[in-house]
Amino acid sequence: MLFWNFDILVSPILPQIITFLENIHASSCEELIDAQVQVDADCAPSTLICFLARHPAINNLSVVPQPDDGPSTHILPVLLSLHKLPALTCLALSLQAHDASPNYINTILQCVSHCDSVGYLRLSLPPQSHSLSAMIWPGTSSAVRIRHLAIDSLDASRASSRSAEDALALSAVWIEAFPEVKCFSVRGYSSVTTKDLLDIMRKIAAADVKLSVKLYDPIDT
16 A cells, blocks of 8 residues: 655655656566555656556555646546556545536546546545536436445535535435446535435435445534
8 A cells, every 4th residue: 555645846855756656666566456546636647647557556546636636637637648547446536626617527527437447436525615517417427337436525614504505415416427336425514414415315326325424513623
């Protein structure tokens, strides 16, 4: 398991970090297998491309974005540049305001369509305010067999006082874009109760889908 959770651009050992990412090999192995990679979005796409190209067996990828970065400007260019796609089984996408073009699902499906091995998809909703049009499901769906869809809304300030604008409630419809999902979980801050969120999810999800809701109390932040 490999984690990279600090700003590498201000690190005094930046050249060594880049060399490490581009040339790392597991001991006595040609490539990393069954590995989880988490990098800050300041990791240049070219470095991530080189690393993933060298280690196509990496199965878990997560990029922690900067406020003005997101899948459409960081993850998607990386995936498009790879001649051989990594064997990802888990992909975590942190959405940003500019990814809502014309809606978030459009960006999500573009990324997922290049990783047909992904079975677990975790989506983090952006901290910025959203519009209803950004949250809609446009009727498109993924051909990738996503089995577990997880959605996070972890910014307490985003919890709308009006349930009709609640981010988690609005994102529940996204399950329709992934017809193969068998587990749907949401967590974070919401103005909607756990019971009401489950009711919303049940109306949308198929009867055999396992549903899970974990809400946080803003007072505890």
